[in-house]
Amino acid sequence: MGIQIAPSILSADFADLDAEIGRLGDADLVHVDVMDNHFVPNLTIGLPVVEAILARTDRRVDCHLMIEDPDRWAPGYAEAGAYNVTFHAEAARAPVRLARELRRLGARAGVGLRPATPVEPFEVLLPEIDMLLVMTVEPGFGGQSFLDVCLPKIRRAREMVSRSGLDVWVQVDGGISTETIERCAEAGADVFVAGSAVYGAEDAAGAVEQLRALAIRHA
Numbered sequence: 670m671g672i673q674i675a676p677s678i679l680s681a682d683f684a685d686l687d688a689e690i691g692r693l694g695d696a697d698l699v700h701v702d703v704m705d706n707h708f709v710p711n712l713t714i715g716l717p718v719v720e721a722i723l724a725r726t727d728r729r730v731d732c733h734l735m736i737e738d739p740d741r742w743a744p745g746y747a748e749a750g751a752y753n754v755t756f757h758a759e760a761a762r763a764p765v766r767l768a769r770e771l772r773r774l775g776a777r778a779g780v781g782l783r784p785a786t787p788v789e790p791f792e793v794l795l796p797e798i799d800m801l802l803v804m805t806v807e808p809g810f811g812g813q814s815f816l817d818v819c820l821p822k823i824r825r826a827r828e829m830v831s832r833s834g835l836d837v838w839v840q841v842d843g844g845i846s847t848e849t850i851e852r853c854a855e856a857g858a859d860v861f862v863a864g865s866a867v868y869g870a871e872d873a874a875g876a877v878e879q880l881r882a883l884a885i886r887h888a
């Protein structure tokens with residue numbers, strides 16, 4: 670698939686999501702952060718708002734579920750028509766069963782890892798998933814500084830995926846900007862979430878293309 674840019678609407682104007690999603694130009698995915706104030710200390714939106722977004726846009730919606738008990742809640746997002754549903758490894762009770770369920774419902778399945786969660790134990794999961802999300806900040810808020818201690822983990826994730834011969838995307842999320850995207854691309858990430866770097870720019874579509882160009886040059 671190559672390099673993909675996934676703007677996060679966490680930094681958008683929540684009162685005007687339709688227009689905010691319309692500003693994204695040629696972005697590949699729209700990244701939607703679902704937080705439950707239990708898995709992370711913040712509360713955002715849930716399934717009804719995601720359904721409303723899906724009803725208004727033809728874009729591919731990438732749901733990042735920062736919630737407890739994804740085994741119970743994640744399938745609803747796949748049923749609603751999300752293109753990708755990522756649940757957190759730290760929260761899932763039965764990740765293989767859940768990933769299979771998401772795929773059965775027609776979504777891609779992603780597994781997210783907090784910065785301190787090692788990637789190696791998830792090698793066995795690779796045949797069951799479509800994307801590994803390596804968080805590059807502690808999940809919960811937009812606008813945080815990139816944690817460069819995560820770079821070796823991105824590299825190990827890419828090596829694991831290459832060894833497997835499977836087409837599993839490696840996504841990075843948190844503090845991705847023109848300052849940090851090159852290092853992530855060099856380390857092997859291919860899907861880049863950016864919230865404040867896109868919505869903080871006057872020209873959001875231009876910011877997407879600027880990020881894409883930097884990532885392509887360093888992939």
Ligand code: DX5
Binds near residue numbers: 807811842843863864
């Ligand atoms: C944080 C979210 C991110 C967030 C990224 O927990 O998962 O998707 O929107 O925001 P920036 O790009 O501003 O770090």
Ligand code: ZN
Binds near residue numbers: 677700701702842862
């Ligand atoms: Zn996210």
